[in-house]
Amino acid sequence: MGKFVKIDCAGNHRRAPGRPRSERARRAILSCTLRFLENRRNGFADLTIEHVAASAEVGKATVYRWWPNKAALVADAFAGSVTRKLHFPDTGSVMQDMNLQMRQLVKILRSRRGNLVSAILGGGQSDRTLITAFRERFMMPRRSEAYVTLQRGIDRGELPASLDMDLLLDALYGPIYLRFLIRHDPLTPEFVDELCTVVFGRFQAAASKAKAAPPPGR
Amino acid sequence: MGKFVKIDCAGNHRRAPGRPRSERARRAILSCTLRFLENRRNGFADLTIEHVAASAEVGKATVYRWWPNKAALVADAFAGSVTRKLHFPDTGSVMQDMNLQMRQLVKILRSRRGNLVSAILGGGQSDRTLITAFRERFMMPRRSEAYVTLQRGIDRGELPASLDMDLLLDALYGPIYLRFLIRHDPLTPEFVDELCTVVFGRFQAAASKAKAAPPPGR
Amino acid sequence: MGKFVKIDCAGNHRRAPGRPRSERARRAILSCTLRFLENRRNGFADLTIEHVAASAEVGKATVYRWWPNKAALVADAFAGSVTRKLHFPDTGSVMQDMNLQMRQLVKILRSRRGNLVSAILGGGQSDRTLITAFRERFMMPRRSEAYVTLQRGIDRGELPASLDMDLLLDALYGPIYLRFLIRHDPLTPEFVDELCTVVFGRFQAAASKAKAAPPPGR
Amino acid sequence: MGKFVKIDCAGNHRRAPGRPRSERARRAILSCTLRFLENRRNGFADLTIEHVAASAEVGKATVYRWWPNKAALVADAFAGSVTRKLHFPDTGSVMQDMNLQMRQLVKILRSRRGNLVSAILGGGQSDRTLITAFRERFMMPRRSEAYVTLQRGIDRGELPASLDMDLLLDALYGPIYLRFLIRHDPLTPEFVDELCTVVFGRFQAAASKAKAAPPPGR
DNA sequence: CAATAATCGAGACGGTACGTCACGTCTTCTT
DNA sequence: AAGAAGACGTGACGTACCGTCTCGATTATTG
Numbered sequence: 051m052g053k054f055v056k057i058d059c060a061g062n063h064r065r066a067p068g069r070p071r072s073e074r075a076r077r078a079i080l081s082c083t084l085r086f087l088e089n090r091r092n093g094f095a096d097l098t099i100e101h102v103a104a105s106a107e108v109g110k111a112t113v114y115r116w117w118p119n120k121a122a123l124v125a126d127a128f129a130g131s132v133t134r135k136l137h138f139p140d141t142g143s144v145m146q147d148m149n150l151q152m153r154q155l156v157k158i159l160r161s162r163r164g165n166l167v168s169a170i171l172g173g174g175q176s177d178r179t180l181i182t183a184f185r186e187r188f189m190m191p192r193r194s195e196a197y198v199t200l201q202r203g204i205d206r207g208e209l210p211a212s213l214d215m216d217l218l219l220d221a222l223y224g225p226i227y228l229r230f231l232i233r234h235d236p237l238t239p240e241f242v243d244e245l246c247t248v249v250f251g252r253f254q255a256a257a258s259k260a261k262a263a264p265p266p267g268r
Numbered sequence: 269m270g271k272f273v274k275i276d277c278a279g280n281h282r283r284a285p286g287r288p289r290s291e292r293a294r295r296a297i298l299s300c301t302l303r304f305l306e307n308r309r310n311g312f313a314d315l316t317i318e319h320v321a322a323s324a325e326v327g328k329a330t331v332y333r334w335w336p337n338k339a340a341l342v343a344d345a346f347a348g349s350v351t352r353k354l355h356f357p358d359t360g361s362v363m364q365d366m367n368l369q370m371r372q373l374v375k376i377l378r379s380r381r382g383n384l385v386s387a388i389l390g391g392g393q394s395d396r397t398l399i400t401a402f403r404e405r406f407m408m409p410r411r412s413e414a415y416v417t418l419q420r421g422i423d424r425g426e427l428p429a430s431l432d433m434d435l436l437l438d439a440l441y442g443p444i445y446l447r448f449l450i451r452h453d454p455l456t457p458e459f460v461d462e463l464c465t466v467v468f469g470r471f472q473a474a475a476s477k478a479k480a481a482p483p484p485g486r
Numbered sequence: 487m488g489k490f491v492k493i494d495c496a497g498n499h500r501r502a503p504g505r506p507r508s509e510r511a512r513r514a515i516l517s518c519t520l521r522f523l524e525n526r527r528n529g530f531a532d533l534t535i536e537h538v539a540a541s542a543e544v545g546k547a548t549v550y551r552w553w554p555n556k557a558a559l560v561a562d563a564f565a566g567s568v569t570r571k572l573h574f575p576d577t578g579s580v581m582q583d584m585n586l587q588m589r590q591l592v593k594i595l596r597s598r599r600g601n602l603v604s605a606i607l608g609g610g611q612s613d614r615t616l617i618t619a620f621r622e623r624f625m626m627p628r629r630s631e632a633y634v635t636l637q638r639g640i641d642r643g644e645l646p647a648s649l650d651m652d653l654l655l656d657a658l659y660g661p662i663y664l665r666f667l668i669r670h671d672p673l674t675p676e677f678v679d680e681l682c683t684v685v686f687g688r689f690q691a692a693a694s695k696a697k698a699a700p701p702p703g704r
Numbered sequence: 705m706g707k708f709v710k711i712d713c714a715g716n717h718r719r720a721p722g723r724p725r726s727e728r729a730r731r732a733i734l735s736c737t738l739r740f741l742e743n744r745r746n747g748f749a750d751l752t753i754e755h756v757a758a759s760a761e762v763g764k765a766t767v768y769r770w771w772p773n774k775a776a777l778v779a780d781a782f783a784g785s786v787t788r789k790l791h792f793p794d795t796g797s798v799m800q801d802m803n804l805q806m807r808q809l810v811k812i813l814r815s816r817r818g819n820l821v822s823a824i825l826g827g828g829q830s831d832r833t834l835i836t837a838f839r840e841r842f843m844m845p846r847r848s849e850a851y852v853t854l855q856r857g858i859d860r861g862e863l864p865a866s867l868d869m870d871l872l873l874d875a876l877y878g879p880i881y882l883r884f885l886i887r888h889d890p891l892t893p894e895f896v897d898e899l900c901t902v903v904f905g906r907f908q909a910a911a912s913k914a915k916a917a918p919p920p921g922r
Numbered sequence: 923c924a925a926t927a928a929t930c931g932a933g934a935c936g937g938t939a940c941g942t943c944a945c946g947t948c949t950t951c952t953t
Numbered sequence: 954a955a956g957a958a959g960a961c962g963t964g965a966c967g968t969a970c971c972g973t974c975t976c977g978a979t980t981a982t983t984g
Contacts, residue, residue, distance in 0.1 A: 070954085075955090092394035108956085111958090158448075168393045176313035176314070176390055216453055217443075220463075222408060249466060284976095503928070506980075535972085536971080547929095548931080609825075726949095753940095765941090
């Protein structure tokens with residue numbers, strides 16, 4: 051960052067001296083990393099900087115110059131790949147909104163992209179920076195959106211104001227990741243439905259009652 | 269297994285020829301593996317057959333003779349270490365039973381033993397045999413017990429007979445493992461309580477009603 | 487030796503107690519060793535006790551019980567294989583006698599048996615006991631015969647009484663082994679002829695003169 | 705060779721890309737190899753790439769990068785060590801010239817350098833490339849000089865023009881190597897004298913006669 | 923006949939070295 | 954400067970044999 055761009059007192063950008071960083075190399079490295087992780091079942095452990103450099107037709111030192119270690123590289127590659135498909139819709143029903151997004155997540159986890167996620171989460175157990183990258187660059191942005199969606203539900207009276215959002219989100223997404231990581235049972239859209247039923251169950255009864263007799267404050 | 273013991277027609281055991289396997293070596297290897305995984309934050313990746321052999325005062329070939337790879341060794345060490353503390357109590361209340369066992373699990377995950385679990389689950393993302401070992405030697409035995417506990421609840425009318433047990437168990441344990449693996453929020457006994465409230469909530473209302481007016485068919 | 491046979495005061499052989507040594511095993515070990523060395527170009531280094539034991543269908547310990555190391559085994563196998571074809575004829579002419587035996591040696595060195603000799607001489611450079619075995623069990627017996635043959639020549643006046651036999655034999659056999667070991671030029675029967683001419687040359691002139699005018703003392 | 709240096713159309717040397725080979729490492733490896741072989745009686749078999757690398761303070765891979773196997777390494781080390789002491793003098797007498805050089809060779813074979821030669825010749829029996837190295841990098845250069853020396857003898861009339869030089873040289877050096885390799889009798893300067901007498905004997909008579917009555921063409 | 927004793931096969935044991943691979947660093951020339 | 958190329962020292966990999974050991978089974982002599 052500051053390594054490449056100098057800003058003079060007038061606020062003008064001034065390029066550092068010397069040959070500028072090759073954008074081509076950067077892109078090739080990240081995309082080779084990504085391709086590798088997506089296509090190999092045993093991602094992180096098998097991925098070697100040697101191989102990445104070779105297949106990106108790049109010097110090994112170029113990789114090391116910009117990423118301190120394999121985890122950083124993978125985290126970066128992952129961050130750059132984060133899908134744009136995981137936004138929450140606004141259908142008018144929180145449960146519907148959550149359900150749709152969860153189905154989308156399940157779809158992605160079951161695709162080649164899922165290998166990438168499992169590589170990150172698996173490798174992350176040995177390398178704190180990886181799991182941090184996953185958390186901050188993938189999970190948190192989505193949680194922020196989820197908060198908004200849930201708040202809409204609260205505002206609409208579908209959910210109680212006292213709701214612990216993080217607890218609810220863990221209850222919704224934990225089981226999905228459990229099946230994804232342990233693979234004891236299939237991870238299907240139907241599972242998402244049933245899961246929503248379990249977690250949202252107690253609110254639905256309340257909500258339907260609330261619907262029949264709308265809240266007094268309204 | 270059948271590799272070491274021959275059974276003749278009369279059903280008597282007959283030792284295979286050759287020097288018998290050293291029990292001392294077997295134990296030393298497994299316990300060194302275990303100790304290493306428990307004490308290192310980045311277990312699986314850092315674990316080296318070379319190191320295990322050296323610290324167990326054993327030839328490297330002896331390790332490879334009995335375990336085809338690191339994953340098999342770790343799976344075996346893990347299986348042999350499986351705690352005896354994770355049984356389900358029978359307090360008369362399903363929710364109470366589940367809650368207590370979940371708290372016990374959380375306690376273990378937060379102990380040094382947790383490093384072992386995270387090494388297995390992490391390594392298991394690169395090696396199918398590891399995750400299978402976790403599933404079959406750790407998870408499934410516990411699930412079997414859980415089924416019994418849940419059935420008691422059904423019999424007592426605390427839970428509906430139509431209950432999907434696996435779904436319920438995923439809903440209960442998924443969030444725990446999510447926090448354990450991603451570490452986005454602390455994994456506390458209180459979290460277990462709240463989680464139980466979320467998942468068992470809808471049954472509690474029904475159950476209390478059922479208590480007041482016992483089911484007609486009985 | 488004394489290990490197996492006890493001789494009582496009366497001089498009778500008495501078998502030691504315990505299971506007697508297996509002649510079958512002994513023979514199989516030696517013959518497998520021999521076969522291996524004869525058929526492989528890179529004899530000594532490639533020969534492993536492990537392989538010998540396996541191919542002789544014998545326990546490794548059985549080999550080690552009777553031979554302290556690879557060199558002893560090879561030396562023994564070699565000694566037992568020593569051809570019966572290398573005797574010196576008695577044609578009435580020393581030069582003829584030597585020539586014929588040398589041709590025979592050359593023939594053997596060029597056969598599969600030659601691999602064995604080169605294994606012994608090659609291995610012997612790293613292991614004194616091997617070269618000693620070659621010297622004492624192969625070379626010396628032949629030299630003894632050669633002394634007799636040469637003495638016949640002296641007696642007949644073909645060679646001077648002052649002859650240094652070892653020097654002469656080195657002069658005759660050294661070049662053969664040089665070509666055999668360094669392989670800079672072919673080792674042919676004709677080479678033997680020419681070599682005899684070179685070495686016996688000065689005696690031939692003397693001898694022919696002597697023939698014309700037989701020594702006075704006779 | 706062509707591996708490291710590119711020559712452009714103008715004939716200028718252009719270095720290959722990448723870090724250049726470490727001359728320091730190359731030298732250390734060869735000299736450690738040499739030192740080891742010279743100081744150990746059982747050179748070739750005991751020599752270990754592992755040990756060479758360690759004592760040269762070099763990575764094992766660096767050894768393997770440049771020499772495919774132990775034999776190639778030893779051959780190279782040997783070639784680089786070839787003594788400068790083995791030239792043929794020009795005393796005016798062929799026999800004297802040969803005698804002096806042979807004595808020099810004997811002296812070297814009896815020195816620490818002799819261990820090296822026996823390692824090469826011994827190892828060479830298992831590895832064709834070693835014996836080839838000995839032949840072409842050590843023996844042949846010396847033979848070439850020997851041809852010149854012998855030719856002088858022919859020109860001077862000390863030796864017949866019809867002389868088979870290779871035969872003569874085998875007759876002279878074969879016995880030396882025989883004693884060196886089989887060690888059945890001591891390898892002394894006197895042995896060289898006697899050997900020369902045996903081999904040059906028939907020419908000396910002729911030569912002395914020739915001296916008395918110089919050849920007609922003179 | 924039972925006891926004793928040495929050998930046999932099989933094969934596991936703690937080691938050492940093998941030759942390979944990737945690590946992360948370095949040194950060179952080119953862009 | 955950064956790039957590619959590729960050699961460097963390091964260290965773990967999984968394999969092959971080393972020479973030793975512990976088994977049960979076998980085959981002899983001795984009491």
